[in-house]
Amino acid sequence: MKNVGYNEYLKEVLEQLPKGAFLTVKNGEQLNTMTIGWGTVGYIWKMPVFMVLVRHSRHTYRLLEEAKEFTISIPLKNDFKKELALCGTKSGRDMDKIKEAKLNLLPAQTMETPIIDGCGRYFECKVVYQQSMEPSLLIPEIKGTAYKQGDYHVLYYGEIKASYINEDYI
Amino acid sequence: MKNVGYNEYLKEVLEQLPKGAFLTVKNGEQLNTMTIGWGTVGYIWKMPVFMVLVRHSRHTYRLLEEAKEFTISIPLKNDFKKELALCGTKSGRDMDKIKEAKLNLLPAQTMETPIIDGCGRYFECKVVYQQSMEPSLLIPEIKGTAYKQGDYHVLYYGEIKASYINEDYI
Numbered sequence: 001m002k003n004v005g006y007n008e009y010l011k012e013v014l015e016q017l018p019k020g021a022f023l024t025v026k027n028g029e030q031l032n033t034m035t036i037g038w039g040t041v042g043y044i045w046k047m048p049v050f051m052v053l054v055r056h057s058r059h060t061y062r063l064l065e066e067a068k069e070f071t072i073s074i075p076l077k078n079d080f081k082k083e084l085a086l087c088g089t090k091s092g093r094d095m096d097k098i099k100e101a102k103l104n105l106l107p108a109q110t111m112e113t114p115i116i117d118g119c120g121r122y123f124e125c126k127v128v129y130q131q132s133m134e135p136s137l138l139i140p141e142i143k144g145t146a147y148k149q150g151d152y153h154v155l156y157y158g159e160i161k162a163s164y165i166n167e168d169y170i
Numbered sequence: 171m172k173n174v175g176y177n178e179y180l181k182e183v184l185e186q187l188p189k190g191a192f193l194t195v196k197n198g199e200q201l202n203t204m205t206i207g208w209g210t211v212g213y214i215w216k217m218p219v220f221m222v223l224v225r226h227s228r229h230t231y232r233l234l235e236e237a238k239e240f241t242i243s244i245p246l247k248n249d250f251k252k253e254l255a256l257c258g259t260k261s262g263r264d265m266d267k268i269k270e271a272k273l274n275l276l277p278a279q280t281m282e283t284p285i286i287d288g289c290g291r292y293f294e295c296k297v298v299y300q301q302s303m304e305p306s307l308l309i310p311e312i313k314g315t316a317y318k319q320g321d322y323h324v325l326y327y328g329e330i331k332a333s334y335i336n337e338d339y340i
Contacts (some may be wrong), residue, residue: 007184010211014177018212040221041180042210043187045312051210051221128309131301139298141217 001111001122003031004047006163007169009121010041016121020084021074022103024054025060026113029066033098033116035061039072041160048160050125053112053153056132059092061154065158068127069111070158076120077169120170125158171279176218176333179291179340180211182245186291190254191208192261193222195230196283198228199238199273203268203286204230205258206242218330220295226302229262231324238297240280242255246290247339263318280331290340295328 013021017039034133040051050072054061064070070119075084083101090097098105104117115122134151135143183191187209194203210221220242224231234240245254253271260267268275274287278294285292302321305313 006179007181010180010184011175011177014180014211014213018216037216038212040214041184041213042208042212043184044208044223045316046188049210051212053214100264109309128312129303131304133299134301136340137300142273142298144218148213 001164001166004013004145006160009165012076013114014026016074016076018086021072022116024071024116025063025067025114027063030063031088032059032063035084035146049157050123050160051155051157053155055151055153057151064156069113070125071108071113071115072123073116073119073127075121078118114143118164118169120165124162127156128159128162129157171336173291173334176330178336182246186244186246190258191242192231192257192286194283194286195233197233198232202229203253203257204228215285219327219329220293220330221325223249223273223325225321226323227325234326239283240295241278241283241285242293243286243289248288255316258263278328287340289335292334293330294332295330297326298329299327301325
């Protein structure tokens with residue numbers, strides 16, 4: 001692993017994101033990974049921030065509410081298609097997705113939550129702000145597509161505590 | 171001007187952002203530019219998004235509430251230090267900041283709101299979601315530094331409708 005600035009390789013990050021990345025959260029003995037396709041990166045409150053969206057219905061939501069930390073593992077060279085599909089459709093309430101998808105874990109640098117081996121770009125984040133979406137403030141077009149079931153997201157703003165790449169998988 | 175992917179030159183964008191960028195809003199005949207130092211870029215709701223933060227007390231807040239669109243002009247080659255300082259400390263309620271700072275305007279590609287000439291990187295955004303910050307959800311450390319006066323931000327999520335560079339100023 002090689003530490004890089006939080007604003008490096010963002011072109012690659014945002015090209016991959018719609019195809020999927022792993023959002024991992026560990027709360028005590030409970031560990032789960034879900035697939036995310038959306039997020040933003042930037043600089044707020046004088047700190048680098050990665051913002052992720054998690055629906056209230058998700059197992060990850062329960063874990064994040066307690067753990068207040070997460071890692072993001074972004075596949076670059078390996079596409080992890082099957083693994084991302086599994087982690088995006090199954091719930092950690094019903095199975096151990098990490099075992100099921102045969103994902104290898106590696107320790108993170110700054111937190112208990114691990115990262116997923118074999119990815120190219122990693123972020124470790126501590127939640128500094130979060131907010132449930134307010135449906136009335138969203139344009140109707142998005143309401144009708146992303147939230148047909150009324151299952152809105154919580155927006156988690158994570159201070160980026162570590163940012164690095166695995167040069168073998170970039 | 172040359173159109174580029176929304177995820178290009180983000181390293182440069184995020185290196186400049188803390189030093190200042192121009193957030194411009196036009197509502198009817200009312201036009202204003204303010205200096206921003208914070209923001210995030212990414213992909214949400216199947217669209218590229220630039221998120222900016224504007225305090226309720228700002229003149230720009232009033233304009234944005236009506237116009238629901240903004241442009242971001244990011245200095246790269248020219249540092250615009252004096253101009254950014256002026257647009258970050260004076261209010262558009264009290265003066266025509268664009269005239270005062272001797273900024274030249276150029277027409278945008280997709281909206282009424284213009285851009286600032288002489289910058290390297292541009293975004294044009296339509297607000298698709300916005301939300302006032304909820305103080306109780308923020309960690310105390312940030313409350314005590316960024317919001318001592320209790321003047322919280324509104325977070326504006328703008329769909330990126332155009333993304334381009336001026337190669338002369340990059």
